[in-house]
Amino acid sequence: MKRRSFLKGTIASSILGVAAGAGLLTPQSVLAAWPKAAFEAKTIDDGIQAALGASDVTESGDINIKAPDIAENGAVVPVTISTGMSGVESIAIFIEKNPVPLASSYDLGPNTEGFISCRVKMGKTSDLIAVVKSEGKLYSAKKMIKVTIGGCGG
Amino acid sequence: MAKKKIRIRAKMKGEVTEVKALMSHPMETGLRKNKKTGEKIPAHFIQDITCEHKGARVLVAHWGVAISKNPYLAFKFTGAAKGDTIKVSWNDNKGESASAEAKIG
Numbered sequence: 001m002k003r004r005s006f007l008k009g010t011i012a013s014s015i016l017g018v019a020a021g022a023g024l025l026t027p028q029s030v031l032a033a034w035p036k037a038a039f040e041a042k043t044i045d046d047g048i049q050a051a052l053g054a055s056d057v058t059e060s061g062d063i064n065i066k067a068p069d070i071a072e073n074g075a076v077v078p079v080t081i082s083t084g085m086s087g088v089e090s091i092a093i094f095i096e097k098n099p100v101p102l103a104s105s106y107d108l109g110p111n112t113e114g115f116i117s118c119r120v121k122m123g124k125t126s127d128l129i130a131v132v133k134s135e136g137k138l139y140s141a142k143k144m145i146k147v148t149i150g151g152c153g154g
Numbered sequence: 155m156a157k158k159k160i161r162i163r164a165k166m167k168g169e170v171t172e173v174k175a176l177m178s179h180p181m182e183t184g185l186r187k188n189k190k191t192g193e194k195i196p197a198h199f200i201q202d203i204t205c206e207h208k209g210a211r212v213l214v215a216h217w218g219v220a221i222s223k224n225p226y227l228a229f230k231f232t233g234a235a236k237g238d239t240i241k242v243s244w245n246d247n248k249g250e251s252a253s254a255e256a257k258i259g
Contacts, residue, residue: 034201039218051216076222095220099185103220109212109231113170117228121183121220 038102044094044129047102051092052133060085063141065130074122074147081130083114083139090133091116097126122147162256164240171234171258173205175227175242183219198248200225206241207234234258 038050049055066080081091091114092105103120114132122128122145129142164173177200184197203215212231234240236258243253 034216038216078226080228098220100218100220102218104215104217106216106229107211107214108229109210111231111233112212113230113232115228115230117174117226119222119226121222 035105038105039100041102042100044096044101047094047100048092048131048138051102051105052090052131052138054133054138057131057138057140060132060139060141063130063132063139065128065141065143067128067143067145069144070146070148071122072148074124074149076119077122077145077147078117078119079128080117081115081132083132083134085114085132085134085139087135088112088114088132089135092131092133093118093120094129094131095120095122095126096129098123101129158254159252160242160244160254162240162242162254164256164258166234166236166258169232170230171232171240172230173228173240173242175205177225177227177244177252179223179225179244179246181219181221181223181225185219198246200244200246203227203242203244205229206243207231207238212240 035051038047041047041050045055048057062085063083067077071077079093088108090105090107093103094101095103104118106116125146127142127144129140131138131140159178161176162173164171179200180198182195182198186195188195197219199219200217204211205213213229238258239255240258241253241255243251245251
């Protein structure tokens, strides 16, 4: 079994190598590569460190999380994060009790406002934590969301 | 797959442009099992989304499997004018991609 998965891994990486060689992966898209480590981190602290490059997080009252108190369906939980801070560089959304806490991270352009809205899956009742990176510093806010039917699994 | 993969609506309110995008994607977590065979359904999800205005990136998003099926994304930015184009594109973990453009109204 080990040998088989090893072989699979080699084939996959060689395909990727060919794709990169053929110029299918432009340097730009490599720069903005998907942060694999951040999406494999099992704890929030590791996830924050991997996604945003720091772990010094200050709680802030200037981050507004708009989400339901009770989510009837954990597969679709609408979340809106907004902040009045200036110079917001990134916003990340973590869900504490999910198998992988990091749900998504966003890199904002210079003209982009501190506002993100999306829909996430939640396995069970958990804190949702929004981390905002502004002028090199990290700020966070959290909100408890009760889930009656989980969204991660069958 | 004749269905449109991305639907975008961009509207200006004063200085601010609000962009809403709805994508059509299964967003499989890799944790779900096929009820008949008991086999795991492999993960299939969007990893990167890039939103561009006049060639400049206004937003780059990295998503994990915790984003819901048929994802929705909204964001706001300044510095656009009516009639400008906004482009949204995504790549998933299987190497598939899609992109769409819309005019700001």
